[in-house]
Amino acid sequence: MATKAEQRRAELRDKLVSAAEARIRAAGVSSLRARDLAKDAGCAVGAIYNAFDDMTALVMAVNGLTFQRLGADVEAAVAASAGGSATARLIAMSEAYLDFASANSRLWRALFDLELPEDGAVPEWYRAALARLFSHIADPVAELFPEQSPEEQALTVRALFSSVHGIVLLGLENRISGVPPQDIRRMIALVLSRLTVR
Amino acid sequence: MATKAEQRRAELRDKLVSAAEARIRAAGVSSLRARDLAKDAGCAVGAIYNAFDDMTALVMAVNGLTFQRLGADVEAAVAASAGGSATARLIAMSEAYLDFASANSRLWRALFDLELPEDGAVPEWYRAALARLFSHIADPVAELFPEQSPEEQALTVRALFSSVHGIVLLGLENRISGVPPQDIRRMIALVLSRLTVR
DNA sequence: TGTACATCAGTGAACGCGCGTTCACTGATGTAC
DNA sequence: TGTACATCAGTGAACGCGCGTTCACTGATGTAC
Secondary structure (H helix, E strand, O other), X not given: OOHHHHHHHHHHHHHHHHHHHHHHHHHOHHHOOHHHHHHHHOOOHHHHHHHOOOHHHHHHHHHHHHHHHHHHHHHHHHHXXXXXXXXXXXXXXXXXXXXXXXXXXXHHHHHHHOOOXXXXXXXXXXXXXXXXXXXXXXXXXXXXXXXXXXXXXXXXHHHHHHHHHHHHHHHHOOOOOOOOHHHHHHHHHHHHHHHOOO | OOHHHHHHHHHHHHHHHHHHHHHHHHHOHHHOOHHHHHHHHOOOHXXXXXXXXXXXXXXXXXXXXXXXXXXXXHHHHHXXXXXXXXXXXXXXXXXXXXHHHHHOHHHHHHHHHOOXXXXXXXXXXXXXXXXXXXXXXXXXXXXXXXXXXXXXXXXXXXXXXXXXXXXXXXXXOOXXXXXXXXXXXXXXXXXXXXXXXX
């Protein structure tokens, strides 16, 4: 049994992921350096390659956690707004999305910025995490538009998510059109309430 | 008069910009290499630095052209749809935006991807190009919502643009949720027609 | 027109640095007997 | 329990490469007289 060894290995993975997360949070994914991480985690550079295939795999691990936390926040918003109208629930989710993106902007951006190695092979958990987000949007949409076919509903879900994502993205990016958070909320409410008028 | 010299210099600038544009179009802004460009333009690496301060300035020049072409396409759509309803005009513009992004995806992405040197100093032409885009959206919005204050209208313009941008962005990015172009059009029409209901 | 000189675009080898990844080695841990 | 041996996480110097930028030099163009 390599139990003890496995444990140490797992600990190192955790330490590396935490360190990477902290560095991405502070300076963005493009400023990650293997040597910095080794120093942070108290190991040698080479040890990183015992725990992960390469730096990309490490960043993917961080992204996995980020997706999990984002999903949890959105789910909490779904739960908290359970009694409300479909529109209110969509707005609550979107604001949770905004709040997460705003509070974790560089980690959130890393979800989209990471350049994958050529062959567009998106890992399974990535698609799954997105499907999870979409599924929460699907419920209110089904309630609002029961006459739509499943394909139409799927398209509507995508359109709603994309719109909110666009508003959050450009709202937070002050290069393009940075805007006070309160205005981002107003845009979300404006768009969603109109999009969901019966 | 350094006329002849100036002319050569301007020619070199043009050649470099064209070469950079071609390379970004083919492989994305992150794969630009000074040596490749020099070879393409038939000059030495050092000559690049006579024509431009640095590689970032060269990419900015390409982005300037891209913005211009994008603006022209959108304006053509505005002109072509001049007689139609406000909604129809907004959809026409958005489809022009989609078509441009789709046909020039890497150049279009370079507009947003280029990492600026720290101090968020966005060049003036950049803001101006965006203002130009926004101004075309502002007309139908003013027509649709004359009762809104100018601030509300500005927010509505931003919200519309951001929504369409989000739909186009995620629609074209097959990593996230790549979708056939026809579906992107449907999402745009769906969102805009609902957002502009009176 | 001709000659000497100044300027400056153009050259491309070399600089300098960053950085992911490897690899020969070490030392702790576990196993066999 | 004690000894010899095997394994493998961990080490960090070194590899290897990429790449933006510089700089001493050249040669064409333009100017002065």
